Amino acid sequence: HHDERTFVMVKPDGVQRGLIGDIVSRFEQRGLKLVGAKLMQIDEELAHDHYGEHKDKPFFDGLVEFITSGPVFAMVWEGADATRQVRGMMGETDPADSAPGTIRGDFGLDLGHNVIHGSDHEDEGANEREIDLFFDEDELVDYDLSNAVWVYE
Numbered sequence: 001h002h003d004e005r006t007f008v009m010v011k012p013d014g015v016q017r018g019l020i021g022d023i024v025s026r027f028e029q030r031g032l033k034l035v036g037a038k039l040m041q042i043d044e045e046l047a048h049d050h051y052g053e054h055k056d057k058p059f060f061d062g063l064v065e066f067i068t069s070g071p072v073f074a075m076v077w078e079g080a081d082a083t084r085q086v087r088g089m090m091g092e093t094d095p096a097d098s099a100p101g102t103i104r105g106d107f108g109l110d111l112g113h114n115v116i117h118g119s120d121h122e123d124e125g126a127n128e129r130e131i132d133l134f135f136d137e138d139e140l141v142d143y144d145l146s147n148a149v150w151v152y153e
């Protein structure tokens, strides 16, 4: 199945640093299909919903403040094993532990400003939950990507 969808977003630091294009380009080049994207401002309520799993952690307030501090670029990417593949391309949570070649390993130095979010592939249902949280159904586009016959055997 090539139709797994995953939620990804460039965080406020990545937007301000002009990294949207590079990040989108990486996923395009990998062969994933972009099915939705928008520049948006996250409000307090959405931040709490999105990061609910971390609400009891000491870094939660700072995380909410950061993610609401400027626009984010929210995306949905589709493809074979998309969630796990995107997580691999992102690197580790801490950019300092992330290999060169990964997004966090190429663009980040600090845990609090790690450039990108992607749904957790170990959390069953995180994808769907986050896509629903950020996108209306009519914001996701169904289409065939003509290069798919070359990406997939």
Ligand code: DAT
Residues within 6 Å of the ligand: 054, 059, 063, 092, 093, 094, 111, 112, 114, 116, 117, 118, 120
């Ligand atoms: P990830 O974004 O890799 O899925 P996560 O879900 O564990 O990581 O945490 C969400 C975000 O919270 C993460 O991107 C950066 C921030 N964060 C995580 N652990 C932190 C910590 N110990 N101190 C400060 N910020 C942290």
Ligand code: MG
Residues within 6 Å of the ligand: 118, 119, 120
């Ligand atoms: Mg996470």
